[in-house]
Amino acid sequence: MKSYSGRVHYKHKRRKYEVGSQPGTIDIPEDAKKPKIEVYSFNDKDLQTSKGTNMETITKQMAKCKDHTHWIKINGLGDVQLMEDIGTFLGINHLVLEDIVNTHQRPKFDEYEGYVFATSRILYLDKNNELTNCQFSGIVKDNIFISFEEDYSDYFAAVKTRLKAGKGLIRTGGPGFILYSLTDTILDNYFVLLAQLGDRIDETEDLLYDHPDKRIMFDAQQLKRTLIVIRRACWPERDKINDMIRSENPEINKDTKIYLRDAYDHCIQAMDMVESYKEVTSSIIDLYLSMVSNRMNEIMKVLTIISVIFIPLTFIAGIYGMNFSREDAHGRLIPDNMPELYAHHGYVYTLIGMLALAVVQLFVFWRKGWFNKL
Template sequence: MAYFSKHYHSPGTAPGTLIVRGAAAQPLSINLIDYTEAGVEEHQLDSPEQCRSFLEHDSRTWVQVNGEVNPDMLRNLGAVFNLHDLALEDVINTGQRPKVELYDNQVFIITTMPVYDGTRLELVQVSLFMGKNYLICLCPLAEDPFEPVRKRMRQTSNVRFATRGIDYLLYALLDLIVDAGFPVLEQFGDQLEDLEAELLERPSQQTLSSIHRLKRELLILRRVLWPQREVITTLMRGEDEFIHTETLVYFRDCHDHSIQIMELLESFRDMATSMLDIYLSSISQRTNETMRVLTIIATIFIPLTFIAGVYGMNFHNPASPWAMPELGWYYGYPMVWAIMISVTVTLVWFFKRRKWM
């Protein structure tokens, strides 16, 4: 993952300019759900213009756009729902910081949903527009992640969507986006456990690379999830006319989930940092153990080398009073070996007694 993933226009570009770089990566689909207390209607649309007839009904409308949007489609959607140009620009320029913008008779929200497959962390920008009786959700993923919410709406026993305003649907989508962080952090937690076991057994260069990658992903995740908590806090204040008092308790629950995610994230970041220290300590400990073994071996062979060196000089002259008499002894060679073995055994016993080996 790149350190800088935000799409942006060239400096000096007019505000509200809609430009897409490259071809669309995911196919585009528009799903509409129109619901009242009487029931739920689902429609597959070909263009945003088909939404106009539903806005005239006394119902609540959810427009779900999945895939990579193009400027023409986004302009048509903005014309139908009277969306602000700056908000449309933020939709098409992904990588925005999570935020809440209040426009005339409209609320614009940018959130980030983390998606993790075990090897690559993807941060998906989800853009939401909420009006008096409609909600527009734009998600660049081809597969709709909000199918669980749609499934709850289809259940006749679930009357909360039917009896409450469009703000409850906004809560349901935000709650799913926030809770998407739990399975991601669960996978990070499993990786931390594996790395911890690897650190205690046999750390390697690959272990260090995994720790650095994990720290980087946790840092990027924190950068987007921290302002997302501020988004929920802003909606809890009830400054917008579309957020009803009876729905604030659900937003408070969503806020609690965001706090739990941030606490887990901070704990995992601390664990990753401590693992780096453990890795360095482990490598240092392994180096010290290796040096200790080599030192013990060298210490044992120093007196043996001295003995072998002394008796290897071969100064043997029977006429000289300073000659080595041991060189002429019958048991001289076994005697030298006995001395060497005795020295080795004594040194090993001494090292073990001092717990150096």
């Protein structure tokens, strides 16, 4: 059978529940990675960058570049003190900080006095063919955009490249435009992931026609499960972008909203692809089960024909196997006790009759088309 590597594995992350805990509690998961900070300060003529691991990296860069827009990029959430310092420095509500470290949020857009907060789901297949489902969070306030990611993956390398090149609105559109750029990058990667899944669905479908095997059903079910994960990210992402477009908050300006409409259209396209692929995977499973059922019907058809042929033959053999005596103890003939048992060549005649009966049955079955495509 043709080898197939379409199975998708999952990185399971259990959500920690603290029943009755105080709202706004910053509870960092034990496996959270230590933060790495990159600060990009830019305007239409200049770009300054710095890297570090603590709040001092941020404050020094902002003090040095007062007339710049700042993108503070934080990878890793494993530092409670840093989160509290950022909340104090920017005046961020503790409920927002709780949502940032609680990495099971659905995509959303929340407005607060003086700033806005947004989350998205980052989805991609890593080198081990594992579906990674991470949270992206962003805060826009004045001339600052601060983003939070769970791991160290360079997911937004294309945006950083555009920022360094300085072309388009990336440096002049403000922090709201950076939020749009990162959101659009997330959506673009949804299409990359969907293209990979689409290829695997095609491979699964080809295998179904060439070499039907129960493994195909399992692979199709896992592909369907992956599509459900993407759907759970796309649907609220659409609502989030729609909320950003309708927002009157000055942090999201009119120029950015024009581009957000394009991102909204991309999100709708991704949702359509997810629904289409889900239908295809469901059809693959249904078709496989139908093929299994048809093969079973064909087997039962063969067994039925064999049984129908041998039932009358067995009946005849059973009758002549009863061995009733022809004569009684005094040598007198017993009436109606199988005179054929004493007929000359009776055994041969019986076999010939049974064979003729079988041939007649086969001829009748053939005329009725029962042997077609056995």
